[in-house]
Amino acid sequence: MENYFGQTILTKNSMFTLATADIYHAANSFHSHRELELIYICSGEGTFSIGQSSKRISSGTIILIGANAPHMFKFETNRYYDYAMKHGRTPVPLKLLTLHFDPNKLGQDFLNLPENNLLSKLLTASKVGLQLEGRTKTRAIRKLKKLESCESYEQLPLLLLLINEISASQDIPPSSENDAIKPFKKIDETRLSRIYLYTMDNFYKDIKLSDIAGIVYMVPNAFCHYFKSRTGRSYFDFLIEVRIEHACKLLRDGNESVSAICTSSGFNNLSNFNRYFKQQTGKSPIAYRQEHRQ
Known part of the structure; x- marks a missing residue:
């Protein structure tokens, strides 16, 4: 990279x-x-x-x-x-x-x-x-x-x-x-960069809390507290956002089925995928695709 x-x-x-x-x-x-x-x-x-x-x-x-x-x-x-x-x-x-x-x-x-x-x-x-x-x-x-x-x-x-x-x-x-957004401390810049980059490169996998916590040498409980205190949201809320953004891109640009996009975006349950997608975009995946194909 x-x-x-x-x-x-x-x-x-x-x-x-x-x-x-x-x-x-x-x-x-x-x-x-x-x-x-x-x-x-x-x-x-x-x-x-x-x-x-x-x-x-x-x-x-x-x-x-x-x-x-x-x-x-x-x-x-x-x-x-x-x-x-x-x-x-x-x-x-x-x-x-x-x-x-x-x-x-x-x-x-x-x-x-x-x-x-x-x-x-x-x-x-x-x-x-x-x-x-x-x-x-x-x-x-x-x-x-x-x-x-x-x-x-x-x-x-x-x-x-x-x-x-x-x-x-x-x-x-x-x-x-x-x-104004306050500057991060140097150690936070390093840690958050590792977390963000790892997530964006691996979001389609089954990321376990122990995996992502290990990236910054923390135990899971400490990691959860750290991430939320620095970003104002839980790590899994962030992960879902990254996955849904990727799904949006595939729906706009590709012709794969919704279930295939669900899987390639890191979700293993179509019902959960549809629910999270609607929470983030206000639309179902099918409605989103139709809107961007007009």
Whole structure:
């Protein structure tokens, strides 16, 4: 598994970096950095986790991640690659465009100007992770691509326009510093990364509590308490969420029967699968497939 990501440290003479990647599989560990991160998934699918929440992401997703917010990405497991090839489909290679920038390099006096009130709100709101949508998303992607190809003297003005475009969006939810996701301790970053990555690579198996607890060298009872105290939910609630997200992908993209998808997603009981699926999506598997085939 290629580790494309890592902590980003800008040089003292740089306000931002812009990087591209073309790979098939990528994963990283929970990490945080002082820069804001704007990541555009040009193509590919995977899972984005920030703090205690995880969500499925795909081609066209663009997310703004605030300073010091613990986050991780996991794209296309080898299992999905094998599944796609087996069913005669070519896996979509992962293509990312990632911007890291440090608004503090504009200077505190600049950031405190009343004209920058929207920017201050954005910096606060981004600490929980913002997925851009609608016109804001379209315009942000356009400017991000232009930033990639423009002359160096055009970069800073264009970057400020990009930030302003996002700041002025009506889609930015109100938030306060109390909503910000607190950075994990280093040991928690390591432990939770192991738990998340193991789960995403093995969710289709019968994962026993002793197995997952052993990944972080804990006994089962201590592990259950640890995971819930750090994420706000039980491990098996998280595991079911990962399995249902995978089932959703197969229902959208494949032609396997619901019972086959139930099994390949890690469930050994169709009744339980249907119940959990409806709890998470509000629909039955058949209704979900029909909706996404229209």
